Amino acid sequence: MIHSLKVESVELSFGEKKVLSDIFIKCSTHEIIGLLGRNGQGKTCLIKVILGNLRANNSFISFDETKVVNSLKYPNLIRYLPQFNFIPANLKLKTVFEDFGMDYEDFTMKFPEFEMNQTSRVGYLSGGQRRILEIYIISKSATRFALLDEPFTHLNPLQIEKIKDFLIEEKSNKGIIITDHMYQHILDISNITYLLKDGKTHLIKTELDLDRLGYINLAWYHL
């Protein structure tokens, strides 16, 4: 079954400063939506508004055309990977998998480097391993949508490629919204990409659009 998440009419301001004003994002099952934007353009704020952790002046967040105010209350609808490590370091890996109702075997089949780690504590994993674990937990668990905030941080190029393949595979079960500064990876795997600039979402087709909107400077790359 195809599900949809719509984010519309988001208006957010802090005092006089308008952060978000004209936002439209639609994500459906089988889709990866990329969200790019310079630092301070409101990407994380927008994510928090979608989750209901930040109250906007105005917003309309709907799942399958039904308005949902505090979506993170419903983990079967949406789960969120923050840009920092969020799994408590003192937990054992097997406890984490039990909490999320997931199978550790499936995980090790995909990422064999974790085979011996089932009884290890999360805090003993390397930065990259910890990030892989978190991405896997959020993206693979039973939810309709996964929101990934800077998932590629701490990952080496090989791990990034593996995660990209995993996300492409996983979109067959859910919709994924992903934001990161590694725009080439985002463009590679996204069905639709938006750039957040001046509080508005701009549809991106190619790198040229990113250059035109001042997110990258292609001239530097071709020097």
Added chain:
Amino acid sequence: MKTFRIIFRFYINVFLANLLVTFSCLGLLKFYGLKSHKILSALVWYKLITIALILYLCFHYKMKELYYYQNLGITKTALIIYWTVFDLSLFFLLFIPTYCYL
């Protein structure tokens, strides 16, 4: 049941601090003996204020981990309510008999 287990795991982080506060209240009750009725309300307020303070500090230092619980459908409000109810129940469970048998 699973939700309770997860909430309890969060609570265990501060269980010792809360237990020490409870024991300090019981110690003061014993210390004041028959005159302890004069400090009853002060002890209850002391307990309530320390609960709030420990909660604040815990949420401040474990802010990032709150997303773990939120991703499992356990909101911050739920954590506060369960934590407070459990801690106050334990407090009164120990406090009332201690006061009655002074």
